[in-house]
Amino acid sequence: MNFVPPICSAQEAAQRTEMEIFLHFHKTLKSIFRTESCLHCPLCCCRPISASILLLLLLRQTINTPRPPPPPLLHVKAQRRSFLASLPHLQPPSALLILSRFILQTSTMVSHKEFEAAGKEPGLQVWRIENLDLKPVPKALHGSFYTGDAYLLLLTTAAPSHNIHMWLGDECSQDESGAAAIFATQLDDFLGGGPVQFREVQNCESTTFLGYFKSGIKYQDGTLRHNPRPQKGGVASGFKHVVTNDMDVKRLLHVKGRRVIRATEVDLTWSSFNKGDCFIIDLGKDIYQWCGSECNRFERLKASEVAIDIRDNERNGRAKLQMVEEGEEPAKLTEVLGPKTAIAPSTPDDDKVDTGNKKKGALYMISDASGSMKVTSVAPSSPFKQAMLSPEECYILDNGVDRNIFVWKGPKANVSERKAAMSAGQQFIKDKGYSNKTQIQVLPAGGETTLFKQFFSDWRDKDETTGPRKAYTIGRIAKVEQVLFDASSLHSNKAMAAQHGMVDDGKGKVQIWRVENGDNVPVDPSSYGQFFGGDCYLILYSYRQGSREQHIIYTWQGLKCTQDELAASAFLTVRMDDSMGGAPVQVRVTQGQEPPHLMSLFQGKPMIIHSGGTSRKGGQSKASGTRLFHIRQSSCRATRAVEVEPTASNLNTNDVFVLKSPKALYVWRGVGASDEEMTAAKHVVGFLGGTVTQVSEGKEPADFWSALGGKKDYQTSKSLQNTVQQPRLFGCSNKTGRLIVEEVPGDFTQSDLATDDVMILDTWDQLFLWVGKDANAEERNGAPKIAKDYVDSDPSGRKGLPITTIKQGAEPPTFTGWFQAWDPKMWDTDPLERIRARF
Numbered sequence: 154m155n156f157v158p159p160i161c162s163a164q165e166a167a168q169r170t171e172m173e174i175f176l177h178f179h180k181t182l183k184s185i186f187r188t189e190s191c192l193h194c195p196l197c198c199c200r201p202i203s204a205s206i207l208l209l210l211l212l213r214q215t216i217n218t219p220r221p222p223p224p225p226l227l228h229v230k231a232q233r234r235s236f237l238a239s240l241p242h243l244q245p246p247s248a249l250l251i252l253s254r255f256i257l258q259t260s261t262m263v264s265h266k267e268f269e270a271a272g273k274e275p276g277l278q279v280w281r282i283e284n285l286d287l288k289p290v291p292k293a294l295h296g297s298f299y300t301g302d303a304y305l306l307l308l309t310t311a312a313p314s315h316n317i318h319m320w321l322g323d324e325c326s327q328d329e330s331g332a333a334a335i336f337a338t339q340l341d342d343f344l345g346g347g348p349v350q351f352r353e354v355q356n357c358e359s360t361t362f363l364g365y366f367k368s369g370i371k372y373q374d375g376t377l378r379h380n381p382r383p384q385k386g387g388v389a390s391g392f393k394h395v396v397t398n399d400m401d402v403k404r405l406l407h408v409k410g411r412r413v414i415r416a417t418e419v420d421l422t423w424s425s426f427n428k429g430d431c432f433i434i435d436l437g438k439d440i441y442q443w444c445g446s447e448c449n450r451f452e453r454l455k456a457s458e459v460a461i462d463i464r465d466n467e468r469n470g471r472a473k474l475q476m477v478e479e480g481e482e483p484a485k486l487t488e489v490l491g492p493k494t495a496i497a498p499s500t501p502d503d504d505k506v507d508t509g510n511k512k513k514g515a516l517y518m519i520s521d522a523s524g525s526m527k528v529t530s531v532a533p534s535s536p537f538k539q540a541m542l543s544p545e546e547c548y549i550l551d552n553g554v555d556r557n558i559f560v561w562k563g564p565k566a567n568v569s570e571r572k573a574a575m576s577a578g579q580q581f582i583k584d585k586g587y588s589n590k591t592q593i594q595v596l597p598a599g600g601e602t603t604l605f606k607q608f609f610s611d612w613r614d615k616d617e618t619t620g621p622r623k624a625y626t627i628g629r630i631a632k633v634e635q636v637l638f639d640a641s642s643l644h645s646n647k648a649m650a651a652q653h654g655m656v657d658d659g660k661g662k663v664q665i666w667r668v669e670n671g672d673n674v675p676v677d678p679s680s681y682g683q684f685f686g687g688d689c690y691l692i693l694y695s696y697r698q699g700s701r702e703q704h705i706i707y708t709w710q711g712l713k714c715t716q717d718e719l720a721a722s723a724f725l726t727v728r729m730d731d732s733m734g735g736a737p738v739q740v741r742v743t744q745g746q747e748p749p750h751l752m753s754l755f756q757g758k759p760m761i762i763h764s765g766g767t768s769r770k771g772g773q774s775k776a777s778g779t780r781l782f783h784i785r786q787s788s789c790r791a792t793r794a795v796e797v798e799p800t801a802s803n804l805n806t807n808d809v810f811v812l813k814s815p816k817a818l819y820v821w822r823g824v825g826a827s828d829e830e831m832t833a834a835k836h837v838v839g840f841l842g843g844t845v846t847q848v849s850e851g852k853e854p855a856d857f858w859s860a861l862g863g864k865k866d867y868q869t870s871k872s873l874q875n876t877v878q879q880p881r882l883f884g885c886s887n888k889t890g891r892l893i894v895e896e897v898p899g900d901f902t903q904s905d906l907a908t909d910d911v912m913i914l915d916t917w918d919q920l921f922l923w924v925g926k927d928a929n930a931e932e933r934n935g936a937p938k939i940a941k942d943y944v945d946s947d948p949s950g951r952k953g954l955p956i957t958t959i960k961q962g963a964e965p966p967t968f969t970g971w972f973q974a975w976d977p978k979m980w981d982t983d984p985l986e987r988i989r990a991r992f
Contacts, residue, residue, distance in 0.1 A: 265336065268343045271307055272315055277365055278307045280336075282329045287336060293466050296366040299373045300324050300355060300418075303333040307340065307348075308365065314600065315348035317341055318362055322372075323355045334575060341595075342572070346562070349602060350575055350595035356415065357556060357590040361602070364899030368462035369414025369455070371406060403489065406433040408456040411907060412884050412895045416459050423490050428479065429499020431456035433463070434486060440464055440472050441486060442992075446479045447499045450985050451907045457988045461741070470706075470726070470739025474992040514552040514608050514948055516541060519560075519577050521570060528581070536610035536950035544598065547574060550608060552948075553587040557594070559605045564598040608948040659753030661696030671721045673729075682755035683840070686744060686796075687713040687766025689722035691729065693737070694754060704737035706730060707751050710991070712744045712976065714766065719990035741991060745793070745902065745974075752791045759784065759792040759833035761840070779860055782837050784809040784830045785973045787900070792833040795974035801858065804867035805970045806850060811837045814860035818843035821857070823850045868970020880971055883913040883943075885936045887929070894939055903972045903979060908961060911936035913943065914971065920944060921968050922958040926980075 267280060267287045279290040282303040290304070298304060303325045306318040319337045321330050341348050353362050355372065363370065406416040408431045416433065419425040426432055428445040431452055442460045444453050457476070464472045477483065479496065487493060516531040531541055531548065542548055547566045550559040558581060560574040570577075578593040596605055606612040665681055666673035668689040676690070684690060692707040708726045710719060730737055742751060744762065752760060761782070765775075781799040785808045786792045794811070797803045804810060807825035811834050812818070818841060820834045838845050848857055858864040882897040884907055894913070897905045906912055909927035913920060913936070922940055924933055937958065944954050959968055961980070969975035 265339060268340060271340060272309045272313065272344055275309045275311045275313065278309075280305045282325075282332050282336070285328060285332045293469075296368065296462075297371045297373055297467075298322060298355070301326075303329040305333055305336050305340065306362075306365075315344055316351065316361065317344075317348045318351045318353050320353040320358070320362075321355065334579075338572060338575065346571060347597050347600065349597070349600045350593075352575065352578070352593035354590045354592070357592065359592050359594070360413075360896050360898040363413050367899050369408070369410070369416055369459045371459070371463075372415065372417040373404075374418040402435055402437045404435045406435065406459070408433060408452075408459055410895075411451055411455060411886060411910070412897045412905070414455050414459060421490065423494045423496070427497040427499055433460050434489065435463060436485075436489065437468075438472055439485065440468075440474050441477050441483075442475070443477045443482070443486075444479065445496070445499065449909060451909055454985055454988055457985075457992075461988075461991060465739065465741055470730075470741065471735070476989060476992055513946070514550050516608075517549045517551060517581075518543075519547050519549055519570070519581075521573070528584075535608040535948040537608055539609050539612050542598075547571065547577070549578065549581055550605065551581070551585070552608075553582065553585055553591055556588060556591045557604070558582060558587075558591055560593065560595045561601070561605070562595065562597050610950045657696050659694075659750060659756065661694055663754050664693045664695075666691045666693075666725075668718050668722050668725060671717075673725050680840075682758045683761045683763065684709065684711065684744075685763045685766040686711040687715075687764070689714050689718045691722065691725055692751070692754070693729065704733060705750075706737045706739050708739070708741045709747075709751075710741065710743055711762070711766065712979070713764075716986075716990050719987075723991075743991075747791065749791065758836050759794050761794045761837060762796060764796040778815050780813045780841070781861070782811040783974050784811065784833050784837065786827060786829050786833075787973070792829060793973070794833060794837050797974055798977075799861055801861040801863065801865040802867050802966050803975075804861075805966075806867075806869045807970070808973075809834050811841065812857065812860060813841045813843070814856075817856060817860065818845045819848050819857055819860075820845055821848045821850070821853070865966075867966045869967075880917070881915045883915070885911040885913065885932055885939055887931050887935070894943075901972075903975060904984065906961075908980060913940055914968065915943075916971060918954070919967075920954050920956045922956060923964070923968070924958065924960050926961045 265287060267289065271278060277292075277295060279295050280287040281290055281299075282288075282305070287305065298320060300322040301324040302322050304318075304320040306316075306320065308316040308318075317337050317340055319333045321333065337350060341350060351359055351362060353359060358370070403421060405419050405421045405425055407419045407425065408414065408416045421434075426443070426445070428447040430445055431448055432443045432445075433456065434441040434443060440460055440463060442453075442456055444456070460474055464470060464474050475483075477486070482493065513534045514537075515533050516535075516537050518529045518531050520527045520529070528549070531537075537550075542561060542563065544563040544565045546563050547570050548561045548563075550561065552558065558578050560578045562571045562574050574595045575593060578595065582589070582591050582593070594602060594605065596602065601612075663678075663681060665676040665678075667676050667685075668674075668691070673691050688711050690707075690709040692709060694705045694707065696703055706726055706729055708722050710722060714722075726739060726741075730739060740748070740751075742748065747760065763776070777799070779799045781797055781803060782794045783797045783803065783805070784792065784794045785805075799812065804821065804823070806823040808823050809826045809830040810819075810821045810823075812821060818838065820831070820838065822831060848854070880901075882901040882905060883894050884897065885894050886907070886909075887893070906923060906925065908925040909929075910925050911928050911932045912923040912925070914923060920940055920943070922936055924936070937956070940956050944951060944956070957965075957968075959965065962977070964975070964977075
């Protein structure tokens with residue numbers, strides 16, 4: 154690489170400030186980066202505050218810029234020495250030494266070593282920026298972020314396709330944020346320019362990002378400064394991540410949020426508490442969930458999920474979990490926090506949540522043909538037409554009033570414009586005066602997100618895959634071939650990868666016990682994979698890691714099990730762990746939330762969940778004469794067969810059902826069902842026994858309807874068939890003092906319906922208002938207007954959608970069909986009491 158020495162003597166440089174020196178080198182850097190455009194000079198997009206950032210800019214250049222054959226080595230080194238000689242007074246000196254060593258050694262560098270394994274296997278990978286380098290974060294600590302640091306995340310799907318997220322803490326340095334941006338660009342280049350890129354800022358993360366961490370995200374206190382004096386948290390201070398099984402930790406987490414759960418580390422003092430929220434006092438071996446006297450039931454429920462996640466993932470199940478009410482604090486807490494002082498009253502949430510859908514957007518074309526970024530208006534407001542996007546250009550879709558900016562990269566746009574997309578978005582935010590919390594999504598053609606496509610009234614995808622729960626290509630569009638269901642392949646899938654890593658392919662030794670009368674009774678290996686929803690089970694998995702044998706104890710708890718069984722399963726898990734010297738990893742699992750590794754233990758068979766159980770009066774509950782099994786493959790490609798009430802209203806056009814009556818055995822295939830679900834049905838038929846009759850939706854014989862008690866309405870919405878529009882669930886609540894709307898991130902379930910709120914379910918062709926039995930008058934009266942405003946403000950121009958209002962306990966099949974194995978008796982048992990039993 155030929156570096157052109159700046160026109161600046163060493164004496165002149167000595168008289169200038171660091172900032173002045175960098176400004177003087179602006180033209181030189183443009184020459185290094187072979188561009189006359191400020192848009193393509195990273196210096197213009199990252200504040201030039203230290204030599205360290207220049208080091209990273211040069212790193213990017215050596216990796217990404219095509220170069221002519223190099224001149225003789227001595228000549229190159231001489232030019233480099235000349236370049237460095239004009240920078241003798243840059244601070245800090247150590248950064249200059251690193252810069253010098255780097256320039257002389259990296260002529261042949263191709264990419265960062267961490268990228269060698271990036272995107273090879275589906276799942277989530279997380280790196281933290283440490284000393285302007287990438288350091289991987291262990292899977293057990295995914296979802297924990299230091300506020301003084303920057304992170305890079307890569308999600309790889311089975312398609313394969315990729316999402317790149319650059320996360321910036323509120324207190325991270327400019328050097329770190331600049332480094333994260335450069336590494337994100339390098340990773341995008343390494344993966345061929347196909348990933349969708351997101352810029353995430355603390356407390357303002359996208360729902361895509363939040364969906365990776367269903368148990369919530371945790372903000373660890375940490376500040377990064379260029380200061381040799383030790384400080385609390387952050388990388389530069391020498392403070393390291395909380396490590397798995399660390400029993401010496403002491404921290405206080407403030408948990409907020411009903412749909413989006415955030416746990417932020419605060420000072421370990423009584424002054425941090427308030428009556429309206431939940432707090433987690435994490436003391437390593439003991440974890441306390443403290444509940445303020447004014448916090449509501451749903452907030453308690455969500456805070457419990459965070460506490461359980463810390464116990465099960467960060468401590469591998471070895472910590473003791475306790476729930477504490479305000480005014481009933483044990484002596485242990487006063488030992489740590491000191492004498493209790495007056496608790497502050499509850500405070501409303503600071504963050505405003507828009508009550509509409511997404512506000513109108515504007516579309517701009519961006520170009521650097523003139524040497525600087527030029528922005529040209531294409532359409533002042535949405536909805537737009539897809540034809541407005543030319544493949545030869547790059548565009549900015551401005552939704553800044555709603556803190557969203559989208560940069561669309563045309564497939565035939567010039568390379569420099571495509572690479573500068575994130576920089577262009579950041580510059581656009583500055584020029585518009587938008588908040589620095591504004592989210593930026595960089596989208597390649599074919600990788601458009603739902604939020605982007607909703608601004609277009611006529612959007613059509615090429616070779617799109619179908620079904621709201623099937624594999625969806627978020628990178629470059631590619632037809633996803635349907636393959637036979639194979640549970641052992643689940644370790645290569647994205648779902649829950651942030652929570653539970655795959656230790657192997659599930660082919661180790663499996664032993665299963667069922668909890669009966671307070672003891673664990675072995676299960677016949679021939680029925681492994683079959684569970685009763687009214688029982689609890691212990692699953693011991695043993696595998697070899699090198700020369701050592703490792704163990705995992707899964708404690709599986711059915712949704713209909715008794716409190717006694719829950720308590721017994723916890724006791725028996727501890728007893729088994731103790732008998733093995735405390736070596737196993739403990740994982741507690743609730744029915745329907747099984748991690749991919751647990752699903753892989755059954756080697757190609759679906760998980761089958763029977764109704765009933767053994768710990769009932771009279772012993773084992775007897776199977777009904779007529780049985781109906783609902784088979785569905787989830788978004789993480791795990792297939793479950795759940796026994797439901799044998800009635801026609803439970804059928805669903807998108808799924809497969811197996812019906813066993815005293816006279817016949819049917820396999821019913823809905824119009825939108827998949828081949829994988831049909832394959833799973835064979836396993837259900839195998840244990841039920843009998844001669845099977847296959848029935849297609851719309852061609853059912855009379856005996857089929859007779860066995861279900863007669864023909865009834867069921868979920869037949871066409872939007873479940875051949876659509877890429879994902880359903881979305883929102884909660885309407887005024888618990889903070891004003892009526893707000895918040896989206897449920899990730900895959901939603903029936904348990905996400907808060908009984909003290911009004912929920913909005915958007916299935917694209919219609920809207921449902923679900924009214925919880927404990928919702929107050931303001932929520933009941935205000936939600937219909939919110940739903941109407943949501944539709945009227947839709948950027949895609951959807952108008953006149955039907956809005957159906959339904960009450961808790963009276964849900965029609967057109968609503969319940971969006972939830973697998975809908976349980977009408979779910980709320981007969983208090984959800985809070987059920988989760989307390991897991992403490």
